[in-house]
Amino acid sequence: MDVGTISLILLFGMLFLLAIGMPLGFASGFLAVVVLVLKFEPTLITDPFVHGWNFDAWKAGEGVLTRRFGAGPLNILAQRMYGIMINYVLISVPLFIFMATLLERSGIARDMYSSLSMWMNRLRGGIAVVTALMAIVMAAMSGIIGGEVVLLGLIALPQMLRLGYNQNLAIGTICASGSLGTMIPPSIVLIFYGLITETSIHALFQAAFLPGFMLAGCYILYILIRTRLQPELAPLPEPREEDMTGQEKARYGSTLLAEILCFISSVIVLRYIFIHTLGTIEEDTWFQSSWNLYVFGALAIATAGWIWFGVGKEVALEAWRRGKGLIQPLGIVVVVLGSIYGGITGITEAAAMGSIAVLFLIWLRGEFSLNLLREASMRTFKSTGTIIWVTFGATALAGAYTIAGGPTYVANLIVGYDLPTMGVILVMMIVFLFLGAFMDWTGIVLLVMPVFLPIVLKLPMEEFGITGGLSSATMVQVWFGILFCVNMQVSFLSPPFGPAAFYLKSVAPPHITLPDIFRGFLPFIGMQLLILFLILLVPQITTVFL
Amino acid sequence: MVEHEHTGPVDTLTWSFSRVAMWAPALIVVIIFYEVIMRYIFLAPTYWVNEMSLWIGGMIYVTAGLYSMQQRSHIRIFVLYDLAPKWLRRVFDILSALCVSIFAIAVVWGGFGEAVSRFWRWELYGTVFDPPIPAVNKPLVLITLVLLALQAVSNLVRDWPANPIVRKIFDILSAISLIALMAMALPVLIDTGETGPETPIGWRIGFGITMAAATAVLVRSLIRDFNVTPTPVVESHDPTEEMDLPDEVLTGAPPPVDEASGKISDR
Numbered sequence: 026m027d028v029g030t031i032s033l034i035l036l037f038g039m040l041f042l043l044a045i046g047m048p049l050g051f052a053s054g055f056l057a058v059v060v061l062v063l064k065f066e067p068t069l070i071t072d073p074f075v076h077g078w079n080f081d082a083w084k085a086g087e088g089v090l091t092r093r094f095g096a097g098p099l100n101i102l103a104q105r106m107y108g109i110m111i112n113y114v115l116i117s118v119p120l121f122i123f124m125a126t127l128l129e130r131s132g133i134a135r136d137m138y139s140s141l142s143m144w145m146n147r148l149r150g151g152i153a154v155v156t157a158l159m160a161i162v163m164a165a166m167s168g169i170i171g172g173e174v175v176l177l178g179l180i181a182l183p184q185m186l187r188l189g190y191n192q193n194l195a196i197g198t199i200c201a202s203g204s205l206g207t208m209i210p211p212s213i214v215l216i217f218y219g220l221i222t223e224t225s226i227h228a229l230f231q232a233a234f235l236p237g238f239m240l241a242g243c244y245i246l247y248i249l250i251r252t253r254l255q256p257e258l259a260p261l262p263e264p265r266e267e268d269m270t271g272q273e274k275a276r277y278g279s280t281l282l283a284e285i286l287c288f289i290s291s292v293i294v295l296r297y298i299f300i301h302t303l304g305t306i307e308e309d310t311w312f313q314s315s316w317n318l319y320v321f322g323a324l325a326i327a328t329a330g331w332i333w334f335g336v337g338k339e340v341a342l343e344a345w346r347r348g349k350g351l352i353q354p355l356g357i358v359v360v361v362l363g364s365i366y367g368g369i370t371g372i373t374e375a376a377a378m379g380s381i382a383v384l385f386l387i388w389l390r391g392e393f394s395l396n397l398l399r400e401a402s403m404r405t406f407k408s409t410g411t412i413i414w415v416t417f418g419a420t421a422l423a424g425a426y427t428i429a430g431g432p433t434y435v436a437n438l439i440v441g442y443d444l445p446t447m448g449v450i451l452v453m454m455i456v457f458l459f460l461g462a463f464m465d466w467t468g469i470v471l472l473v474m475p476v477f478l479p480i481v482l483k484l485p486m487e488e489f490g491i492t493g494g495l496s497s498a499t500m501v502q503v504w505f506g507i508l509f510c511v512n513m514q515v516s517f518l519s520p521p522f523g524p525a526a527f528y529l530k531s532v533a534p535p536h537i538t539l540p541d542i543f544r545g546f547l548p549f550i551g552m553q554l555l556i557l558f559l560i561l562l563v564p565q566i567t568t569v570f571l
Numbered sequence: 572m573v574e575h576e577h578t579g580p581v582d583t584l585t586w587s588f589s590r591v592a593m594w595a596p597a598l599i600v601v602i603i604f605y606e607v608i609m610r611y612i613f614l615a616p617t618y619w620v621n622e623m624s625l626w627i628g629g630m631i632y633v634t635a636g637l638y639s640m641q642q643r644s645h646i647r648i649f650v651l652y653d654l655a656p657k658w659l660r661r662v663f664d665i666l667s668a669l670c671v672s673i674f675a676i677a678v679v680w681g682g683f684g685e686a687v688s689r690f691w692r693w694e695l696y697g698t699v700f701d702p703p704i705p706a707v708n709k710p711l712v713l714i715t716l717v718l719l720a721l722q723a724v725s726n727l728v729r730d731w732p733a734n735p736i737v738r739k740i741f742d743i744l745s746a747i748s749l750i751a752l753m754a755m756a757l758p759v760l761i762d763t764g765e766t767g768p769e770t771p772i773g774w775r776i777g778f779g780i781t782m783a784a785a786t787a788v789l790v791r792s793l794i795r796d797f798n799v800t801p802t803p804v805v806e807s808h809d810p811t812e813e814m815d816l817p818d819e820v821l822t823g824a825p826p827p828v829d830e831a832s833g834k835i836s837d838r
Binding site for chain 2 (some may be wrong): 042043044045046047048049050052054055057058061091093094095096097098099101102104106107109110111113115117119120122123245284354369370373374377378380381397398402403405406407408409410411413414415417421463465521522
């Protein structure tokens with residue numbers, strides 16, 4: 026059977042199986058079998074009793090597929106799944122899930138929220154900004170969405186509604202910024218993209234930094250401007266006794282900063298001493314030079330002196346009390362992102378170190394119990410199965426479709442239209458947005474990327490964007506990955522199946538319906554599309570840090 | 572966390588296995604932490620942690636799917652399914668279970684030869700630590716898929732509000748077929764090394780114990796449930812069930828807010 030017909034059957038088969046509520050992973054797996062049968066042995070469907078009821082003849086099989094039990098093209102399915110199994114970076118997925126479930130079960134997020142709102146409650150729209158900030162910090166801790174939206178929905182939504190915030194603004198803020206988990210590194214979407222396309226995940230993480238924070242900055246700016254223009258959307262809470270005045274904020278803030286600086290410089294000095302006593306330095310770099318030791322040593326002593334003599338013990342303790350809810354999550358961010366960017370560990374090990382850091386904090390806070398660990402493990406196991414089996418099914422389908430010649434067929438189809446370079450990219454973006462509205466992102470990475478990326482790599486690089494194009498294939502891969510990632514940000518919010526909406530619905534008060542939630546998303550989807558176009562037109566946004 | 576109840580041998584097997592296997596991610600965290608400490612503080616990096624986590628990780632990916640299946644938590648789209656009338660949903664369910672089974676059969680059909688030969692050769696990973704990743708993980712894919720298909724059918728039978736006799740017959744049949752499958756794998760225990768490198772004796776003992784434990788779980792569940800009338804699992808796609816939420820959220824009331832400080836008070 027020719028590839029065109031197979032592709033059509035595949036498309037409609039997928040839509041049908043998803044509609045009847047079949048799990049996505051197994052639907053893909055089954056369709057992989059269908060593709061192989063159509064390609065190698067269509068008689069199995071069209072004329073299964075070609076040999077009548079002569080069982081021996083039937084068992085012998087005519088076609089390539091079923092001729093011999095235990096071998097043949099069907100082996101591609103098991104092979105592809107085994108290929109996923111021996112992927113080291115993929116281990117970071119269960120570990121990041123583990124870390125996220127631990128975080129959900131601790132009070133770390135709640136404390137961060139109270140801490141942040143203490144500093145921002147006099148600001149118009151402050152609680153919404155706090156929500157967005159909190160989402161950004163949590164996004165930098167782990168790369169999963171779902172838990173984050175639920176957590177924000179539990180903590181921030183009731184608070185905003187109680188203060189009389191506009192419902193759409195509150196919902197949109199929570200879901201849009203909660204979805205940032207898969208945009209700001211470490212991001213699970215980028216990890217999968219890197220795996221499938223063999224792009225350096227490290228490079229992807231570096232490239233995602235600017236777009237991720239642009240998106241986050243956009244949300245915060247939107248909140249600030251919108252609430253400035255329409256103050257009735259975000260009423261200010263009644264002033265209270267214990268609210269900090271501007272002066273107090275400045276005093277406590279500077280003390281807190283001094284405390285952090287003092288701690289960091291002491292760590293650097295201690296590290297220097299440790300390394301030099303062990304004698305493990307092979308070559309001197311800027312960071313290890315003795316000049317740095319003096320600078321950081323002086324800084325540590327100066328800040329410690331200022332805290333001790335300048336501000337006094339009471340203020341220092343009070344500043345710490347008001348700020349520690351913020352310091353804990355930032356510490357985890359430093360452990361995870363610092364390990365990756367600092368070249369200390371790989372991504373998998375960074376995820377494990379993050380989990381250890383969270384566990385340590387939970388223990389410090391006195392929340393640790395065996396039951397907590399058991400429940401977190403149980404949930405991790407379940408969510409791992411859910412995510413990874415979508416991958417298994419999709420990789421089996423991708424393998425089968427590749428054997429059947431699908432990618433070449435689709436590539437020829439797209440190239441055949443003779444579109445201009447940016448036209449091709451634009452078509453792909455529309456395909457991503459369309460698929461994203463119906464499918465899980467894992468499936469899209471595994472099924473569509475092997476088809477699209479080779480086409481993109483064949484296009485003339487200098488014609489990407491309007492600012493002079495890109496200069497190497499790696500950059501194109503990274504740029505395309507980031508574009509995909511922003512597309513998936515839209516897909517988390519886009520009706521009818523935007524997952525963020527369903528996560529929020531599960532924790533929102535019953536009077537908030539799904540259409541209400543999707544209505545709240547509209548301005549945020551607009552902003553995401555804006556950033557998407559910006560990155561499309563100015564690819565350099567993704568390559569500045571490479 | 573709210574768990575789906577486990578009734579019947581297949582559920583019990585999956586559930587008991589997951590109770591042990593769920594600690595694996597935590598184990599990986601621990602050994603990676605050990606590796607990082609050894610590398611940076613004691614300057615003595617290990618050679619086994621990397622591959623050990625790779626190996627355990629691989630086993631987690633595959634087998635976790637079983638537990639997700641038993642808990643009905645695989646990603647699916649409910650919008651159209653929920654609109655359909657009851658009888659149509661049953662048809663959909665049957666179709667789904669059928670498709671999963673066909674997928675499993677196809678994978679076993681294609682991959683059986685390779686998996687078995689790798690196992691008999693006791694193929695190692697070919698590194699310094701040399702874990703038997705191909706020898707163990709390749710067959711594991713097939714075994715898990717067979718169990719997954721069985722679990723899918725079991726879910727279908729469980730969720731079907733039908734005659735308890737049918738369920739009982741299914742329970743007995745599935746337990747017997749599982750035990751029969753294990754009996755077919757018995758030659759593994761007496762590998763004489765004719766087909767290649769011998770499977771290490773420790774491993775064979777391990778497999779033996781695993782199979783014995785699985786058989787015990789199956790038999791015990793059969794005996795225990797023999798006189799119990801199974802209750803059908805209540806059909807609900809309410810995602811809140813999955814989420815371990817505090818009561819005030821489930822009832823729709825906002826969480827208690829400490830009026831004085833404006834903060835959410837502790838649960």
